[in-house]
Amino acid sequence: MPMITFDGHDYDCHQGETILESLTRHGVLVPSACGQGVCQTCLTKAVKGKPPVESQKGLKDTLAAQGYFLTCICKPEEDMELAIADVSKGSVGITVIEKQMLNESVMRLRFQCDEKIEYFAGQFVNLKHPDTDLVRSYSLASLPEDASLELHVKRVPDGQMSGFLHETLQVGGRLSLDGPAGDCFYTERDLDQSLLMVGVGTGLAPLYGIVRDALQHGHRGDIHLFHASLAKQGLYYVDALNALAKQHENVHYIPCVLHGDVPEGGQQGDIQQLVQAAVPQLAGWRIYVCGDPEIVNGLKQTCFMAGASMSDIYTDPFV
Ligand SMILES: Cc1cc2nc3c(=O)[nH]c(=O)nc-3n(C[C@H](O)[C@H](O)[C@H](O)COP(=O)(O)OP(=O)(O)OC[C@H]3O[C@@H](n4cnc5c(N)ncnc54)[C@H](O)[C@@H]3O)c2cc1C
Ligand code: FES
Structure with missing residues (x-):
């Protein structure tokens, strides 16, 4: 032993x-x-x-x-x-500057950092509760050059950190973060490569950063962005993403729901099947999948079976 x-x-x-x-x-x-x-x-x-x-x-x-x-x-x-380990650059103090509900359970929080943190769009940070040793990871939806950090936090029933962030923490409140971490981000290695992005629930947060980062780098290949939710009420940033798709002809935004009303330009059904039907061949594509761990792991397999190389598949399962 x-x-x-x-x-x-x-x-x-x-x-x-x-x-x-x-x-x-x-x-x-x-x-x-x-x-x-x-x-x-x-x-x-x-x-x-x-x-x-x-x-x-x-x-x-x-x-x-x-x-x-x-x-x-x-x-x-x-x-x-x-x-x-003592490898982190140390925790950075942050102040809440905005709290805004994006749908009935997802809140956008914006934070001002005491010092600038260097990150790639799509990475995540580890938020630390100010009074306990509770730590939870949240993906960055902002771009590195933005003046503030943007996070999208879903209220989880009985969830300790999401409950604190939604209900207790007020604008002006202080906490700290470690990070950034994660390798789910855009790199400029092939501007013509087709990109598939699938976000489940708040899995849209990192993709909202990654898609805009890719466009800022002058990405020319097609970008198919699927946002999946159980129902229409669980989607958010629909207008912003439709506007992005209108501005850039290589961006295709597909909001998807499992049940009920389908948003304009959207689809209904199981996200894995919808993705498979829309892009059956993924050889040579680069893939980003974020959110619910079961769906993320399922899609990783689906994309690999459709021809994508494992080294081209970037995932952030929100475990
Ligand atoms: C890389 C990464 C990125 C992430 N990005 C995001 C993001 O952008 N947005 C986002 O909203 N989330 C994100 N998450 C998830 C996030 O880190 C938290 O897991 C989530 O907010 C829930 O934390 P919580 O403290 O509120 O819930 P917890 O208190 O951890 O509880 C979660 C659930 O588990 C149940 N539970 C807790 N303990 C037990 C127990 N002992 N037995 C049975 N059930 C239990 C609770 O009832 C609750 O329903 C990410 C996770 C990872 C790993
Ligand atoms: S607690 Fe070990 S990697 Fe998250």
Whole structure:
């Protein structure tokens, strides 16, 4: 049974248990949020012992080479000694400058940062509750040159952070963030490549940044942007995206609903089937899919089966 040394104490780690699970079982609180190797909140450094390769998934090569890994997906194979990572540039203080409902459950929040943060449109930040150790990830809908950060937050029933952001936090309120993180963003490597973007619910947030970023870079290839929701009331930014499609003839915006009324120019049905029917061949395409993890993972498979290369598929499952 591997032993984990942290902060001068030794903790046993059961077979098949992650380091995060072991530390939590022993009553040791370390930062974490998604628990699935996505948000990088639990980034930690091994000062002794080698972290398994799988626990370094998604980390920059330079971090992995220095022994950094994610405790929530690390099932240790040998004794390890840990130090909480100190690679973030430090948290940045932010002030709420706008709260605006975009539909009945999604709120747009705009924040002024105490200092400018460098990011790519579509990356996410980790918001920290001002009074507790709660951390949650939210995608950036703004562009790096915008004066403020824009987030789209869905109110989750009994959700701690979304409840706080919707109901308690007021304009002028303060909190902080870490980041940015994530590799779901546009790069200028082929301006003529066709792009498929699928956002489920607030999965539109990163895509709203990415599509405008691509256009600002002079992207010439077709851009098919699907926004999926259960019903029409769950869509938002319909007018803004129709206007974008009108301004740019390579942009095709398709709002999709599973049930009920279909918005103008939109479609009804299962999003995976709608995408498959609209673009059955995806060889050579670049794909961005964000939002509900089950749909994102399903679409990733669908796109791969339709000919897209895995290295051309960028996803942000909102776990
Ligand atoms: C990379 C990334 C990007 C994201 N971007 C966005 C975004 O742009 N917009 C957005 O709205 N969200 C986004 N998310 C999701 C977001 O991080 C939060 O998960 C979401 O807001 C819910 O957090 P919460 O604290 O409100 O809910 P939580 O308090 O975590 O609860 C979530 C739900 O789980 C239930 N629950 C909690 N604990 C338990 C338990 N022990 N047993 C059973 N049920 C339980 C609650 O009742 C609630 O319904 C993103 C996630 C990731 C990983
Ligand atoms: S908590 Fe480990 S990566 Fe999110």
